Amino acid sequence: MANAEPLELIHEAPRRARDVLARRLADIVGLPSSRLTPRERWIVADLLFDILKASDVTVRQRCARRLAGLVEAPGRLLRVLACDEYEVAEPILEESRALTDFDLLEIVQAGTLQHRMAIARRENISEIISAALVSAGEPPVVECVLKNKTTALAAPTVDRLVGAAQDEVRYAALLIRREELRPAQAFRLFWDCEHAERFQILERFAVDRTILIDSTEDIFPMVSKEGWDDPLVTRVLRYIDRRQRNREAAGLSPYGSLEGAIDAFCVEGAQQELVSEIATLAAIHKRLLLRMIDDMAGEPLAILCKATGLKWTSFQGLWTGLGRPAQDDSVEPARKVYDSLSVEKAQTVLRYWNLTFEDAERR
Structure with a gap:
């Protein structure tokens, strides 16, 4: 992941010409494709990369802010700036739509807690990225992911969070609000919740079985004649049955x-x-x-x-x-x-x- 390593500043006194050149190169990199070919953009990005290696934080910050809003910004340049010090990386992490899931995975692995928090605040985080953020096991990041309504959560990620709620009780209240939470997960989560959260789970997931009961009423006599010898059918009908007691x-x-x-x-x-x-x-x-x-x-x-x-x-x-x-x-x-x-x-x-x-x- 050499391309995603933070830029190392070459020891040199700051110069005004270098700052101006960095701004100009960043402007050129950001030109639309109608004015700049891909090959030209790559060349300019390579030159800008060299300049940034010898620039101070202020110059890198300015460049990062300039590139954050560009859809066609060069990936290599975005990745190294996104893995830079947080004050440099922040605008790219939170705003850049040019970062791919592959880029974000690299940053999740290489960055700091602040980098992961910034990614967790992004809009429309995919299931892959949310899983990577959750797997880091950092409560502030997890809570940020759960509060982000545009984040997608895969079923295995929700399972993991339901299990983690045994130790991190704050997760429960946030999980209950997620549309991805399924009844089986909610009723498992129930045991680790406080009174208020338990009642919310019951309000949302404790449904009656009227349609199931009405639709399968004639199956019970059939199974009884067969001696209840099909374990799978018996298991399902025990869930549906009106009667609870033995x-x-x-x-x-x-x-x-x-x-x-x-x-x-x-x-x-x-x-x-x-x-x-x-x-x-x-x-x-x-x-x-x-x-x-x-x-x-x-x-x-x-x-x-x-x-x-x-x-x-x-x-x-x-x-x-x-x-x-x-x-x-x-x-x-x-x-x-x-x-x-x-x-x-x-x-x-x-x-x-x-x-x-x-x-x-x-x-």
């Missing part, structure tokens, strides 16, 4: 129902047997229920209660069974979630989570 398990349970198991939980606490029983009766993975129990906020348990048709008193039973005070600050946000979600929407969230845990177990 009715067969309720008939065999010593507690008689999900409500009965929760009543026992309220008295006995989070005993392993009770946790397993509640997970079975609610038709969810035990590890998912443990994740809900470990979550110190109340929204996940509120979603479980709403999705399974439980009354609010069952949430209170789970909450106090965990040894948490009834007047805890997390109860009010949980009640807000419980009251705002329909059963179908709560089931959508719960089933996305459950599929995630089942997929993780299979891997």
